[in-house]
Amino acid sequence: GEDVEQSLFLSVREGDSSVINCTYTDSSSTYLYWYKQEPGAGLQLLTYIFSNMDMKQDQRLTVLLNKKDKHLSLRIADTQTGDSAIYFCAEEFGGGAQKLVFGQGTRLTINP
Amino acid sequence: KAGVTQTPRYLIKTRGQQVTLSCSPISGHRSVSWYQQTPGQGLQFLFEYFSETQRNKGNFPGRFSGRQFSNSRSEMNVSTLELGDSALYLCASSQAVGMNTEAFFGQGTRLTVV
Numbered sequence: 441g442e443d444v445e446q447s448l449f450l451s452v453r454e455g456d457s458s459v460i461n462c463t464y465t466d467s468s469s470t471y472l473y474w475y476k477q478e479p480g481a482g483l484q485l486l487t488y489i490f491s492n493m494d495m496k497q498d499q500r501l502t503v504l505l506n507k508k509d510k511h512l513s514l515r516i517a518d519t520q521t522g523d524s525a526i527y528f529c530a531e532e533f534g535g536g537a538q539k540l541v542f543g544q545g546t547r548l549t550i551n552p
Numbered sequence: 553k554a555g556v557t558q559t560p561r562y563l564i565k566t567r568g569q570q571v572t573l574s575c576s577p578i579s580g581h582r583s584v585s586w587y588q589q590t591p592g593q594g595l596q597f598l599f600e601y602f603s604e605t606q607r608n609k610g611n612f613p614g615r616f617s618g619r620q621f622s623n624s625r626s627e628m629n630v631s632t633l634e635l636g637d638s639a640l641y642l643c644a645s646s647q648a649v650g651m652n653t654e655a656f657f658g659q660g661t662r663l664t665v666v
Contacts, residue, residue, distance in 0.1 A: 473655070482659040540644075
Protein backbone atom coordinates (compact mmCIF):
# COMPACT_ATOMS: atom_id res chain seq x y z
CA GLY A 441 0.00 0.00 0.00
CA GLU A 442 0.93 3.65 -0.27
CA ASP A 443 1.34 5.16 3.15
CA VAL A 444 3.73 7.72 4.55
CA GLU A 445 3.59 8.55 8.26
CA GLN A 446 4.95 11.54 10.17
CA SER A 447 4.42 12.91 13.62
CA LEU A 448 2.27 16.03 13.50
CA PHE A 449 4.12 18.43 15.78
CA LEU A 450 7.66 19.24 16.87
CA SER A 451 8.77 22.08 19.10
CA VAL A 452 12.44 23.01 19.56
CA ARG A 453 14.45 25.84 21.03
CA GLU A 454 16.18 28.29 18.75
CA GLY A 455 19.74 27.13 18.10
CA ASP A 456 19.00 23.47 18.85
CA SER A 457 18.80 20.74 16.22
CA SER A 458 15.42 19.60 14.91
CA VAL A 459 14.85 16.01 13.82
CA ILE A 460 11.74 15.22 11.81
CA ASN A 461 10.96 11.56 11.26
CA CYS A 462 9.04 9.73 8.56
CA THR A 463 8.19 6.12 7.77
CA TYR A 464 7.17 4.88 4.34
CA THR A 465 5.89 1.67 2.83
CA ASP A 466 7.17 1.11 -0.69
CA SER A 467 10.70 -0.27 -0.75
CA SER A 468 10.87 0.15 -4.53
CA SER A 469 10.78 3.96 -4.40
CA THR A 470 13.66 5.58 -6.22
CA TYR A 471 13.63 8.92 -4.45
CA LEU A 472 12.40 10.26 -1.13
CA TYR A 473 11.86 13.97 -0.69
CA TRP A 474 11.54 16.63 1.96
CA TYR A 475 9.40 19.70 1.28
CA LYS A 476 8.78 22.80 3.37
CA GLN A 477 5.52 24.75 3.38
CA GLU A 478 5.17 28.17 4.95
CA PRO A 479 1.73 29.70 5.65
CA GLY A 480 -0.15 30.56 2.48
CA ALA A 481 2.61 29.25 0.24
CA GLY A 482 3.26 26.30 -2.02
CA LEU A 483 5.77 23.54 -1.36
CA GLN A 484 9.46 24.31 -1.41
CA LEU A 485 11.75 21.40 -2.28
CA LEU A 486 14.35 21.23 0.48
CA THR A 487 16.29 18.13 -0.36
CA TYR A 488 15.93 14.57 -1.58
CA ILE A 489 17.78 11.32 -1.26
CA PHE A 490 18.27 8.55 -3.75
CA SER A 491 17.21 5.18 -2.41
CA ASN A 492 20.69 3.64 -2.63
CA MET A 493 22.13 6.28 -0.29
CA ASP A 494 22.23 6.20 3.51
CA MET A 495 22.88 9.86 4.13
CA LYS A 496 22.90 13.18 2.37
CA GLN A 497 24.13 16.47 3.80
CA ASP A 498 23.30 19.88 2.41
CA GLN A 499 24.44 22.82 4.56
CA ARG A 500 22.28 22.73 7.72
CA LEU A 501 20.21 19.80 6.46
CA THR A 502 21.07 16.13 6.94
CA VAL A 503 18.89 13.36 5.57
CA LEU A 504 19.26 9.83 6.93
CA LEU A 505 17.69 6.83 5.21
CA ASN A 506 17.27 3.41 6.80
CA LYS A 507 15.93 1.20 4.03
CA LYS A 508 15.62 -1.86 6.23
CA ASP A 509 13.24 -0.08 8.60
CA LYS A 510 11.79 2.19 5.86
CA HIS A 511 12.62 5.20 7.99
CA LEU A 512 13.64 8.63 6.78
CA SER A 513 14.69 11.58 8.89
CA LEU A 514 15.52 15.23 8.33
CA ARG A 515 17.85 16.97 10.74
CA ILE A 516 18.03 20.75 10.75
CA ALA A 517 21.09 22.02 12.57
CA ASP A 518 21.06 25.35 14.47
CA THR A 519 17.30 25.80 14.03
CA GLN A 520 16.24 29.40 13.40
CA THR A 521 12.88 31.17 13.62
CA GLY A 522 12.74 31.16 9.81
CA ASP A 523 12.60 27.38 9.92
CA SER A 524 9.09 27.52 11.39
CA ALA A 525 6.92 25.75 8.83
CA ILE A 526 5.26 22.45 8.00
CA TYR A 527 7.66 19.80 6.70
CA PHE A 528 6.45 17.04 4.42
CA CYS A 529 8.23 13.88 3.48
CA ALA A 530 7.19 12.30 0.20
CA GLU A 531 7.77 9.00 -1.50
CA GLU A 532 7.90 8.70 -5.26
CA PHE A 533 5.71 6.04 -6.87
CA GLY A 534 5.05 4.93 -10.38
CA GLY A 535 8.52 4.56 -11.78
CA GLY A 536 9.08 7.33 -14.28
CA ALA A 537 5.69 8.89 -13.65
CA GLN A 538 5.71 11.72 -11.21
CA LYS A 539 3.43 10.58 -8.42
CA LEU A 540 4.36 11.59 -4.92
CA VAL A 541 2.68 10.26 -1.81
CA PHE A 542 3.02 12.69 1.08
CA GLY A 543 2.99 12.32 4.81
CA GLN A 544 0.60 14.42 6.87
CA GLY A 545 3.28 17.03 7.54
CA THR A 546 5.12 17.94 10.75
CA ARG A 547 4.55 21.44 12.08
CA LEU A 548 7.84 22.73 13.44
CA THR A 549 7.60 25.45 16.06
CA ILE A 550 10.66 27.34 17.29
CA ASN A 551 10.79 28.61 20.86
CA PRO A 552 13.00 31.63 21.59
CA LYS B 553 14.82 30.77 -14.59
CA ALA B 554 11.13 31.27 -13.83
CA GLY B 555 9.48 28.84 -11.45
CA VAL B 556 6.17 27.07 -11.75
CA THR B 557 3.37 29.56 -12.32
CA GLN B 558 -0.21 28.87 -11.34
CA THR B 559 -3.14 31.09 -12.18
CA PRO B 560 -5.30 32.35 -10.73
CA ARG B 561 -4.02 32.45 -7.13
CA TYR B 562 -7.50 32.67 -5.63
CA LEU B 563 -10.95 31.71 -6.86
CA ILE B 564 -14.41 31.75 -5.39
CA LYS B 565 -17.04 29.66 -7.13
CA THR B 566 -20.58 28.56 -6.42
CA ARG B 567 -21.71 24.97 -6.02
CA GLY B 568 -22.57 23.42 -9.36
CA GLN B 569 -20.25 25.65 -11.37
CA GLN B 570 -17.15 24.47 -13.14
CA VAL B 571 -13.61 25.84 -12.87
CA THR B 572 -10.40 25.71 -14.86
CA LEU B 573 -6.99 26.15 -13.26
CA SER B 574 -3.79 26.75 -15.19
CA CYS B 575 -0.18 25.72 -14.60
CA SER B 576 2.90 26.79 -16.55
CA PRO B 577 5.87 24.53 -15.77
CA ILE B 578 9.51 25.45 -15.55
CA SER B 579 10.96 25.87 -19.03
CA GLY B 580 12.18 22.53 -20.34
CA HIS B 581 10.08 20.47 -17.95
CA ARG B 582 7.73 18.05 -19.67
CA SER B 583 5.95 16.52 -16.69
CA VAL B 584 3.18 18.32 -14.83
CA SER B 585 1.43 16.81 -11.81
CA TRP B 586 -1.56 18.12 -9.89
CA TYR B 587 -2.30 17.75 -6.18
CA GLN B 588 -5.17 18.72 -3.91
CA GLN B 589 -4.38 19.90 -0.39
CA THR B 590 -7.08 20.03 2.29
CA PRO B 591 -6.81 20.16 6.09
CA GLY B 592 -8.61 16.84 6.42
CA GLN B 593 -7.03 14.74 3.67
CA GLY B 594 -3.64 16.41 3.33
CA LEU B 595 -1.88 16.33 -0.02
CA GLN B 596 -3.42 13.97 -2.53
CA PHE B 597 -2.28 13.18 -6.05
CA LEU B 598 -4.76 14.00 -8.81
CA PHE B 599 -2.97 13.19 -12.08
CA GLU B 600 0.27 13.53 -14.01
CA TYR B 601 0.87 14.49 -17.63
CA PHE B 602 3.96 13.99 -19.72
CA SER B 603 4.18 15.11 -23.34
CA GLU B 604 0.43 15.69 -23.51
CA THR B 605 -0.41 12.18 -22.23
CA GLN B 606 -1.89 11.35 -18.86
CA ARG B 607 0.44 8.74 -17.34
CA ASN B 608 -1.02 8.36 -13.89
CA LYS B 609 -4.26 9.20 -12.14
CA GLY B 610 -5.21 9.40 -8.50
CA ASN B 611 -8.40 8.30 -6.84
CA PHE B 612 -10.67 11.22 -7.67
CA PRO B 613 -14.09 11.26 -9.37
CA GLY B 614 -14.45 11.93 -13.08
CA ARG B 615 -15.46 15.53 -12.34
CA PHE B 616 -11.74 16.19 -12.06
CA SER B 617 -9.99 16.23 -15.41
CA GLY B 618 -6.90 17.69 -16.93
CA ARG B 619 -4.94 18.16 -20.08
CA GLN B 620 -1.52 19.22 -21.23
CA PHE B 621 -0.66 21.29 -24.26
CA SER B 622 2.24 20.95 -26.66
CA ASN B 623 4.14 23.69 -24.81
CA SER B 624 3.81 21.60 -21.58
CA ARG B 625 1.36 24.03 -19.97
CA SER B 626 -1.40 22.19 -18.20
CA GLU B 627 -4.95 22.89 -17.13
CA MET B 628 -7.17 21.07 -14.71
CA ASN B 629 -10.92 21.30 -14.73
CA VAL B 630 -13.43 20.54 -12.03
CA SER B 631 -17.05 20.31 -13.09
CA THR B 632 -20.19 20.46 -10.93
CA LEU B 633 -18.32 21.90 -7.98
CA GLU B 634 -19.09 20.67 -4.48
CA LEU B 635 -18.34 22.36 -1.16
CA GLY B 636 -15.78 19.63 -0.48
CA ASP B 637 -13.75 20.71 -3.51
CA SER B 638 -12.60 23.78 -1.58
CA ALA B 639 -8.85 23.30 -1.34
CA LEU B 640 -5.42 24.48 -2.34
CA TYR B 641 -4.61 23.00 -5.75
CA LEU B 642 -0.90 22.63 -6.38
CA CYS B 643 0.86 21.78 -9.56
CA ALA B 644 4.41 20.49 -9.83
CA SER B 645 6.73 20.28 -12.78
CA SER B 646 9.62 17.95 -13.39
CA GLN B 647 12.01 17.09 -16.16
CA ALA B 648 11.09 13.44 -15.43
CA VAL B 649 13.97 12.26 -17.58
CA GLY B 650 16.61 9.83 -16.33
CA MET B 651 17.70 10.81 -12.85
CA ASN B 652 16.16 14.27 -13.05
CA THR B 653 12.84 13.62 -11.38
CA GLU B 654 12.72 16.33 -8.70
CA ALA B 655 9.30 17.96 -8.59
CA PHE B 656 9.08 21.73 -8.14
CA PHE B 657 5.79 23.19 -6.98
CA GLY B 658 3.94 26.37 -7.77
CA GLN B 659 2.31 28.63 -5.19
CA GLY B 660 -1.05 26.99 -5.73
CA THR B 661 -4.57 28.12 -6.53
CA ARG B 662 -6.84 28.44 -3.52
CA LEU B 663 -10.35 27.48 -4.56
CA THR B 664 -13.30 28.28 -2.32
CA VAL B 665 -16.68 26.80 -3.20
CA VAL B 666 -19.67 28.51 -1.58
